[in-house]
Amino acid sequence: GAGVSQSPRYKVAKRGQDVALRCDPISGHVSLFWYQQALGQGPEFLTYFQNEAQLDKSGLPSDRFFAERPEGSVSTLKIQRTQQEDSAVYLCASSPGWEKLFFGSGTQLSVL
Amino acid sequence: GIQVEQSPPDLILQEGANSTLRCNFSDSVNNLQWFHQNPWGQLINLFYIPSGTKQNGRLSATTVATERYSLLYISSSQTTDSGVYFCAVRANFGNEKLTFGTGTRLTIIP
Numbered sequence: 001g002a003g004v005s006q007s008p009r010y011k012v013a014k015r016g017q018d019v020a021l022r023c024d025p026i027s028g029h030v031s032l033f034w035y036q037q038a039l040g041q042g043p044e045f046l047t048y049f050q051n052e053a054q055l056d057k058s059g060l061p062s063d064r065f066f067a068e069r070p071e072g073s074v075s076t077l078k079i080q081r082t083q084q085e086d087s088a089v090y091l092c093a094s095s096p097g098w099e100k101l102f103f104g105s106g107t108q109l110s111v112l
Numbered sequence: 113g114i115q116v117e118q119s120p121p122d123l124i125l126q127e128g129a130n131s132t133l134r135c136n137f138s139d140s141v142n143n144l145q146w147f148h149q150n151p152w153g154q155l156i157n158l159f160y161i162p163s164g165t166k167q168n169g170r171l172s173a174t175t176v177a178t179e180r181y182s183l184l185y186i187s188s189s190q191t192t193d194s195g196v197y198f199c200a201v202r203a204n205f206g207n208e209k210l211t212f213g214t215g216t217r218l219t220i221i222p
Contacts, residue, residue: 031208033209033210035212041215042198042215043198043212044212045209045210048209050208055208058209099160101145102157103147103154103155103157105152105154106153106154108153
Protein backbone atom coordinates (compact mmCIF):
# COMPACT_ATOMS: atom_id res chain seq x y z
CA GLY A 1 0.00 0.00 0.00
CA ALA A 2 0.92 3.66 -0.09
CA GLY A 3 1.68 3.93 3.61
CA VAL A 4 1.80 2.03 6.87
CA SER A 5 -1.67 0.83 7.78
CA GLN A 6 -2.77 0.04 11.33
CA SER A 7 -6.01 -1.46 12.57
CA PRO A 8 -8.15 -0.99 14.46
CA ARG A 9 -7.88 2.80 14.75
CA TYR A 10 -9.55 2.68 18.18
CA LYS A 11 -9.92 -0.20 20.60
CA VAL A 12 -11.78 -0.24 23.90
CA ALA A 13 -11.10 -3.23 26.12
CA LYS A 14 -12.28 -4.26 29.54
CA ARG A 15 -9.52 -4.88 32.03
CA GLY A 16 -8.36 -8.46 31.73
CA GLN A 17 -9.27 -8.87 28.04
CA ASP A 18 -6.74 -9.82 25.38
CA VAL A 19 -6.25 -7.51 22.40
CA ALA A 20 -4.49 -7.83 19.05
CA LEU A 21 -3.27 -4.83 17.07
CA ARG A 22 -2.34 -5.16 13.42
CA CYS A 23 0.30 -3.38 11.37
CA ASP A 24 0.63 -3.58 7.60
CA PRO A 25 3.97 -2.00 6.64
CA ILE A 26 4.95 -0.41 3.35
CA SER A 27 5.55 -3.16 0.83
CA GLY A 28 9.18 -4.25 0.70
CA HIS A 29 10.20 -2.59 3.95
CA VAL A 30 12.56 -4.84 5.84
CA SER A 31 12.45 -3.15 9.23
CA LEU A 32 9.37 -2.86 11.41
CA PHE A 33 9.10 -1.14 14.79
CA TRP A 34 6.41 -0.90 17.45
CA TYR A 35 6.23 2.13 19.72
CA GLN A 36 3.93 3.07 22.61
CA GLN A 37 2.92 6.69 23.11
CA ALA A 38 1.28 7.80 26.33
CA LEU A 39 -0.71 11.03 26.39
CA GLY A 40 1.58 14.06 26.24
CA GLN A 41 4.74 11.98 25.86
CA GLY A 42 7.06 11.02 23.04
CA PRO A 43 6.89 7.53 21.52
CA GLU A 44 8.67 4.82 23.51
CA PHE A 45 10.29 1.85 21.75
CA LEU A 46 8.71 -1.56 22.26
CA THR A 47 10.19 -3.98 19.74
CA TYR A 48 11.97 -4.29 16.37
CA PHE A 49 11.80 -6.80 13.53
CA GLN A 50 14.10 -7.31 10.59
CA ASN A 51 12.03 -9.34 8.17
CA GLU A 52 10.51 -12.09 10.33
CA ALA A 53 13.22 -12.01 12.99
CA GLN A 54 12.47 -10.17 16.20
CA LEU A 55 15.88 -8.70 16.93
CA ASP A 56 15.05 -6.51 19.89
CA LYS A 57 12.18 -6.78 22.34
CA SER A 58 13.84 -4.91 25.15
CA GLY A 59 11.09 -2.28 25.31
CA LEU A 60 8.17 -4.65 25.91
CA PRO A 61 6.94 -3.66 29.39
CA SER A 62 5.95 -7.13 30.58
CA ASP A 63 5.48 -10.71 29.47
CA ARG A 64 1.85 -9.83 28.73
CA PHE A 65 3.10 -8.12 25.56
CA PHE A 66 3.95 -10.25 22.57
CA ALA A 67 4.70 -9.33 18.95
CA GLU A 68 5.12 -11.39 15.82
CA ARG A 69 5.80 -10.96 12.12
CA PRO A 70 5.69 -14.53 10.84
CA GLU A 71 6.11 -13.90 7.10
CA GLY A 72 8.18 -10.76 7.26
CA SER A 73 5.36 -8.40 6.32
CA VAL A 74 2.25 -7.93 8.50
CA SER A 75 2.91 -7.72 12.22
CA THR A 76 0.63 -8.21 15.20
CA LEU A 77 1.13 -6.82 18.70
CA LYS A 78 -0.79 -8.80 21.27
CA ILE A 79 -1.48 -7.71 24.82
CA GLN A 80 -2.82 -10.31 27.21
CA ARG A 81 -4.88 -9.57 30.32
CA THR A 82 -4.94 -5.83 29.61
CA GLN A 83 -4.46 -3.40 32.48
CA GLN A 84 -5.42 0.27 32.75
CA GLU A 85 -1.77 1.30 32.45
CA ASP A 86 -1.72 -0.26 28.97
CA SER A 87 -3.95 2.55 27.72
CA ALA A 88 -1.93 4.44 25.10
CA VAL A 89 -1.50 4.90 21.38
CA TYR A 90 0.40 2.05 19.77
CA LEU A 91 2.39 3.13 16.74
CA CYS A 92 3.91 0.97 14.05
CA ALA A 93 6.68 2.16 11.76
CA SER A 94 8.50 0.59 8.85
CA SER A 95 11.73 1.39 7.08
CA PRO A 96 13.44 0.08 3.94
CA GLY A 97 16.68 -0.21 5.84
CA TRP A 98 18.73 2.11 7.92
CA GLU A 99 17.40 5.58 7.38
CA LYS A 100 13.91 7.08 7.49
CA LEU A 101 11.05 5.64 9.51
CA PHE A 102 7.48 5.89 8.23
CA PHE A 103 4.74 5.71 10.84
CA GLY A 104 1.15 4.52 10.67
CA SER A 105 -1.73 6.45 12.22
CA GLY A 106 -1.64 4.32 15.35
CA THR A 107 -4.16 2.35 17.39
CA GLN A 108 -5.58 4.17 20.40
CA LEU A 109 -6.17 1.59 23.13
CA SER A 110 -8.39 2.42 26.08
CA VAL A 111 -8.62 -0.11 28.90
CA LEU A 112 -11.61 0.38 31.19
CA GLY B 113 20.69 4.81 27.32
CA ILE B 114 20.99 7.93 25.22
CA GLN B 115 19.14 11.03 26.46
CA VAL B 116 17.36 13.39 24.07
CA GLU B 117 16.14 16.78 25.21
CA GLN B 118 14.21 19.30 23.17
CA SER B 119 13.61 22.98 23.73
CA PRO B 120 11.50 24.92 24.13
CA PRO B 121 8.76 22.58 25.37
CA ASP B 122 6.05 24.95 24.16
CA LEU B 123 6.04 27.72 21.58
CA ILE B 124 3.16 30.00 20.57
CA LEU B 125 3.66 32.19 17.52
CA GLN B 126 1.72 34.44 15.20
CA GLU B 127 1.23 33.24 11.65
CA GLY B 128 4.16 34.39 9.50
CA ALA B 129 6.74 34.25 12.29
CA ASN B 130 9.94 32.22 12.16
CA SER B 131 11.03 29.68 14.80
CA THR B 132 13.99 27.56 15.84
CA LEU B 133 13.57 24.26 17.67
CA ARG B 134 16.52 22.59 19.34
CA CYS B 135 17.41 18.96 20.04
CA ASN B 136 20.32 18.02 22.33
CA PHE B 137 21.50 14.44 22.69
CA SER B 138 23.87 12.86 25.16
CA ASP B 139 25.94 10.53 22.98
CA SER B 140 27.22 10.13 19.44
CA VAL B 141 24.57 9.14 16.92
CA ASN B 142 24.41 7.61 13.44
CA ASN B 143 20.80 8.49 12.73
CA LEU B 144 18.77 11.58 13.56
CA GLN B 145 15.26 12.31 12.29
CA TRP B 146 12.80 15.14 12.81
CA PHE B 147 9.09 14.37 12.90
CA HIS B 148 5.94 16.46 13.01
CA GLN B 149 2.98 14.97 14.87
CA ASN B 150 -0.15 16.71 13.64
CA PRO B 151 -3.23 17.30 15.82
CA TRP B 152 -4.70 13.99 14.57
CA GLY B 153 -1.71 12.08 15.89
CA GLN B 154 -0.02 11.23 12.59
CA LEU B 155 3.79 11.32 12.73
CA ILE B 156 5.26 12.75 9.54
CA ASN B 157 8.93 12.33 8.78
CA LEU B 158 10.44 15.75 8.00
CA PHE B 159 14.16 15.06 7.76
CA TYR B 160 16.73 12.32 8.04
CA ILE B 161 19.78 14.36 9.08
CA PRO B 162 22.56 12.66 11.09
CA SER B 163 24.87 15.52 10.08
CA GLY B 164 24.94 18.62 7.90
CA THR B 165 22.14 20.82 6.64
CA LYS B 166 19.02 20.12 4.60
CA GLN B 167 16.19 22.27 3.36
CA ASN B 168 12.67 21.43 2.27
CA GLY B 169 10.56 24.44 1.39
CA ARG B 170 9.98 26.57 4.50
CA LEU B 171 11.69 24.00 6.71
CA SER B 172 15.37 23.42 7.17
CA ALA B 173 17.47 21.44 9.63
CA THR B 174 21.06 21.43 10.76
CA THR B 175 22.84 18.77 12.81
CA VAL B 176 26.23 19.39 14.40
CA ALA B 177 27.05 15.85 15.39
CA THR B 178 30.36 16.71 17.08
CA GLU B 179 28.54 19.07 19.44
CA ARG B 180 25.55 16.76 19.85
CA TYR B 181 22.71 19.00 18.77
CA SER B 182 20.32 19.57 15.93
CA LEU B 183 18.17 22.55 15.00
CA LEU B 184 14.92 22.69 13.06
CA TYR B 185 14.03 26.02 11.45
CA ILE B 186 10.50 26.90 10.39
CA SER B 187 10.08 30.09 8.39
CA SER B 188 6.88 32.01 7.61
CA SER B 189 4.82 29.79 9.92
CA GLN B 190 1.35 28.67 8.86
CA THR B 191 -1.45 27.34 11.04
CA THR B 192 -0.90 23.90 9.51
CA ASP B 193 2.55 23.87 11.13
CA SER B 194 0.87 23.49 14.53
CA GLY B 195 1.51 20.24 16.36
CA VAL B 196 4.34 18.55 18.21
CA TYR B 197 7.82 18.31 16.75
CA PHE B 198 9.98 15.37 17.80
CA CYS B 199 13.62 14.68 17.27
CA ALA B 200 14.64 11.01 17.36
CA VAL B 201 18.15 9.55 17.40
CA ARG B 202 19.92 6.22 17.12
CA ALA B 203 23.06 5.88 19.23
CA ASN B 204 26.28 4.85 17.50
CA PHE B 205 26.85 2.00 19.87
CA GLY B 206 23.64 0.25 20.62
CA ASN B 207 20.69 -1.42 19.01
CA GLU B 208 18.49 -0.36 16.13
CA LYS B 209 15.87 1.62 17.99
CA LEU B 210 15.26 5.33 17.61
CA THR B 211 14.98 7.17 20.91
CA PHE B 212 12.56 10.08 20.82
CA GLY B 213 12.98 13.41 22.53
CA THR B 214 10.53 15.16 24.77
CA GLY B 215 8.98 17.15 21.94
CA THR B 216 8.21 20.82 21.25
CA ARG B 217 4.53 21.77 21.04
CA LEU B 218 4.12 24.52 18.44
CA THR B 219 0.92 26.53 18.20
CA ILE B 220 0.51 28.98 15.32
CA ILE B 221 -2.16 31.64 15.86
CA PRO B 222 -3.87 33.14 12.78
